[in-house]
Amino acid sequence: MIDFNYYAPTEVVFGKDSEEQVASLVKKYGGHKVLVHYGGKSAQRSGLLDKICSLLKEGGIDYVALGGVVPNPRLSKVHEGVEICRKEEVDFILAVGGGSVIDSAKAIAYGVNYDGDPWDFYTGKATPESFVPVASVLTIPAAGSEMSESSVITNEDGDVKLGYSNNISRPKFAIMNPERTFTLPAYQTAAGVTDIMMHMMERYFSHDGDMTVTDNITESLLRTMKECVFAVLENPEDYRNRSQIMWGGSLAHNGLTGCGRTEDWATHQIEHELSGMFDVTHGAGLAAVWSSWARYVMKEDISRFVRFAVNVMGVENDFTNPEATAMKGIEAMERFYHAIGMPINIHELIGRDITDKEIKEMARKCTHNFTVTHGNFKVLGADDIEKIYCMAR
Amino acid sequence: MIDFNYYAPTEVVFGKDSEEQVASLVKKYGGHKVLVHYGGKSAQRSGLLDKICSLLKEGGIDYVALGGVVPNPRLSKVHEGVEICRKEEVDFILAVGGGSVIDSAKAIAYGVNYDGDPWDFYTGKATPESFVPVASVLTIPAAGSEMSESSVITNEDGDVKLGYSNNISRPKFAIMNPERTFTLPAYQTAAGVTDIMMHMMERYFSHDGDMTVTDNITESLLRTMKECVFAVLENPEDYRNRSQIMWGGSLAHNGLTGCGRTEDWATHQIEHELSGMFDVTHGAGLAAVWSSWARYVMKEDISRFVRFAVNVMGVENDFTNPEATAMKGIEAMERFYHAIGMPINIHELIGRDITDKEIKEMARKCTHNFTVTHGNFKVLGADDIEKIYCMAR
Numbered sequence: 187m188i189d190f191n192y193y194a195p196t197e198v199v200f201g202k203d204s205e206e207q208v209a210s211l212v213k214k215y216g217g218h219k220v221l222v223h224y225g226g227k228s229a230q231r232s233g234l235l236d237k238i239c240s241l242l243k244e245g246g247i248d249y250v251a252l253g254g255v256v257p258n259p260r261l262s263k264v265h266e267g268v269e270i271c272r273k274e275e276v277d278f279i280l281a282v283g284g285g286s287v288i289d290s291a292k293a294i295a296y297g298v299n300y301d302g303d304p305w306d307f308y309t310g311k312a313t314p315e316s317f318v319p320v321a322s323v324l325t326i327p328a329a330g331s332e333m334s335e336s337s338v339i340t341n342e343d344g345d346v347k348l349g350y351s352n353n354i355s356r357p358k359f360a361i362m363n364p365e366r367t368f369t370l371p372a373y374q375t376a377a378g379v380t381d382i383m384m385h386m387m388e389r390y391f392s393h394d395g396d397m398t399v400t401d402n403i404t405e406s407l408l409r410t411m412k413e414c415v416f417a418v419l420e421n422p423e424d425y426r427n428r429s430q431i432m433w434g435g436s437l438a439h440n441g442l443t444g445c446g447r448t449e450d451w452a453t454h455q456i457e458h459e460l461s462g463m464f465d466v467t468h469g470a471g472l473a474a475v476w477s478s479w480a481r482y483v484m485k486e487d488i489s490r491f492v493r494f495a496v497n498v499m500g501v502e503n504d505f506t507n508p509e510a511t512a513m514k515g516i517e518a519m520e521r522f523y524h525a526i527g528m529p530i531n532i533h534e535l536i537g538r539d540i541t542d543k544e545i546k547e548m549a550r551k552c553t554h555n556f557t558v559t560h561g562n563f564k565v566l567g568a569d570d571i572e573k574i575y576c577m578a579r
Numbered sequence: 580m581i582d583f584n585y586y587a588p589t590e591v592v593f594g595k596d597s598e599e600q601v602a603s604l605v606k607k608y609g610g611h612k613v614l615v616h617y618g619g620k621s622a623q624r625s626g627l628l629d630k631i632c633s634l635l636k637e638g639g640i641d642y643v644a645l646g647g648v649v650p651n652p653r654l655s656k657v658h659e660g661v662e663i664c665r666k667e668e669v670d671f672i673l674a675v676g677g678g679s680v681i682d683s684a685k686a687i688a689y690g691v692n693y694d695g696d697p698w699d700f701y702t703g704k705a706t707p708e709s710f711v712p713v714a715s716v717l718t719i720p721a722a723g724s725e726m727s728e729s730s731v732i733t734n735e736d737g738d739v740k741l742g743y744s745n746n747i748s749r750p751k752f753a754i755m756n757p758e759r760t761f762t763l764p765a766y767q768t769a770a771g772v773t774d775i776m777m778h779m780m781e782r783y784f785s786h787d788g789d790m791t792v793t794d795n796i797t798e799s800l801l802r803t804m805k806e807c808v809f810a811v812l813e814n815p816e817d818y819r820n821r822s823q824i825m826w827g828g829s830l831a832h833n834g835l836t837g838c839g840r841t842e843d844w845a846t847h848q849i850e851h852e853l854s855g856m857f858d859v860t861h862g863a864g865l866a867a868v869w870s871s872w873a874r875y876v877m878k879e880d881i882s883r884f885v886r887f888a889v890n891v892m893g894v895e896n897d898f899t900n901p902e903a904t905a906m907k908g909i910e911a912m913e914r915f916y917h918a919i920g921m922p923i924n925i926h927e928l929i930g931r932d933i934t935d936k937e938i939k940e941m942a943r944k945c946t947h948n949f950t951v952t953h954g955n956f957k958v959l960g961a962d963d964i965e966k967i968y969c970m971a972r
Contacts, residue, residue: 398806399826403800
């Protein structure tokens with residue numbers, strides 16, 4: 187195990203009608219003028235956006251709204267948000283939606299009091315010194331951004347998708363009403379659970395196999411997510427299981443499942459190029475490449491993949507043949523992805539063959555023109571990443 | 580499941596030499612003049628106290644020290660602390676020690692800016708409006724006070740032990756170096772783990788059996804604690820397993836294992852009278868009464884005790900006889916307590932027979948002169964509590 191810091195200060199308000207508390211929570215955390223940031227149709231159609239705005243108004247809190255955030259949120263929208271916040275003297279940003287909206291809100295929050303382009307923080311050109319408080323009313327359990335210190339933004343100029351992490355961006359509060367996820371389509375639900383599980387798997391596949399508490403919590407959460415998703419795909423209004431997924435999504439990514447571990451994150455980096463280039467759903471992209479990553483790296487530490495196979499996927503342990511057991515775990519994960527409607531290769535993801543040229547282009551961008559590597563379980567350069575894309579095609 | 584709030588803002592700094600960061604952390608959280616609060620010999624003997632004071636000094640932070648906190652921390656020491664803080668214009672309280680020292684620090688922090696006696700908050704006479712920031716350098720994993728909102732104080736005037744919970748008292752940071760627990764005696768180690776496990780069991784025995792994420796995390800943590808304690812009793816300098824216990828102790832009581840559940844806490848209330856009257860170690864007191872509580876209440880929901888027996892204690896499920904399975908789980912817990920050197924009844928705890936008069940007196944005090952009940956799994960009045968003391972004698 188390695189030394190660690192754990193810091194997850196977000197106040198979670200979880201349950202039916204939890205959004206009723208929005209005005210008092212904004213006040214509690216010092217907000218006077220709020221940017222209500224949202225995506226598109228669903229928040230409006232469901233009436234949630236109107237409800238939030240009415241509650242703020244009733245609570246005597248002034249606000250201005252900015253919608254139109256898309257999946258893989260764009261830098262241009264961030265610029266728009268920064269401008270509005272400055273003009274309207276916004277001192278609190280409330281994201282109403284899922285991870286894309288929260289990530290966009292975080293990027294705006296970095297930018298409001300910064301002279302340059304907030305993209306500088308994502309490229310590593312600058313370090314933020316200020317952050318306007320952010321909070322969320324969560325509607326999509328997936329990204330875990332509601333409690334996390336990270337955000338991912340896509341710069342349309344070159345289709346570059348970059349993430350940035352800083353504890354100052356941890357949201358003040360997160361309102362989570364599982365009923366608000368009842369209308370989430372099956373594909374988004376499944377992609378969300380895939381993302382949630384991957385946030386744990388990126389931390390779980392590590393050489394620091396001696397952090398028992400973290401390992402055991404992570405396995406228990408992975409098993410729980412794997413079970414609950416079938417219940418909500420069967421019955422989208424299953425409050426109990428929608429709740430597990432919603433809360434599990436926050437715990438997966440608030441730091442808890444990484445305590446004491448060197449994290450990996452190669453699969454996320456490999457996927458970012460896919461959703462950057464083809465604008466696919468992030469969770470689906472992860473499912474499309476994970477098993478290829480797994481097959482490519484498993485020999486680095488077979489015992490870890492055996493543990494995953496047995497403790498998470500429920501595979502019978504063939505003690506005489508660890509490699510066969512490990513492989514059965516990967517295959518079981520592929521069956522799971524198919525069972526919930528997720529792809530297990532790029533063809534299934536984008537609906538056509540990917541070209542060699544596209545693969546080479548993604549491997550180049552993924553490694554920032556061959557200058558960086560990814561992953562810790564196995565350190566991957568551009569050649570490795572190209573091979574993984576080829577295995578996943 | 581029930582709606583819930585989860586709020587655990589304490590920054591955890593975990594690992595070897597983590598105390599090196601003490602001065603920068605105090606500054607980060609706004610401290611200028613620190614009360615270094617501690618217990619007795621062990622913090623001095625180990626050199627930790629000197630080290631902390633030197634680090635503060637080197638960091639340019641002024642401090643004043645107050646030691647002498649005893650297990651079941653006393654109100655008189657709290658009064659002393661309040662006086663010093665006012666006189667020395669202390670703006671930050673750093674507890675160096677275990678739960679008793681942190682609890683004493685919290686009580687002082689409530690009292691500094693309050694005109695009356697901070698005991699008023701524990702008796703429910705008043706609600707605090709101010710709290711001086713508290714943080715800790717943890718040396719005993721047990722109470723979980725380093726991340727919790729609660730504290731327990733004993734008023735020597737009548738031997739009354741009362742707890743009080745308020746989110747404003749959540750500590751700013753917790754420095755946890757597992758090496759600092761190497762010298763903890765076997766009895767204290769075992770009592771600590773008993774307390775840690777009981778913090779989870781008080782939340783686990785609940786009728787809200789549909790909060791799967793919480794149930795599964797709790798069971799995984801309980802199993803982990805149950806395993807790790809044997810390793811550290813065998814080898815007190817086992818860093819890996821000391822780490823699991825230290826981190827497990829915080830997670831057990833920071834709110835995580837109670838999300839979505841109606842909590843019980845009867846066993847703690849029943850024990851508080853024992854340690855109030857006989858000044859025994861809290862964890863040992865819990866072990867002495869738990870199985871009697873369990874036998875008394877198990878028929879309220881046999882399925883919960885079956886789940887505990889199978890998923891936590893590793894008992895084989897006799898599907899034809901849930902009651903027998905449940906009982907085997909309780910007996911397995913008693914064997915576990917004995918195996919780690921803990922008592923399973925009051926005689927083993929205090930070394931003599933308890934008298935009927937003492938039992939009646941404890942039942943009276945436990946129910947504040949027959950005016951309150953305890954517990955939720957089964958609501959217990961003075962008669963019930965008297966019966967449980969008798970079963971545990």
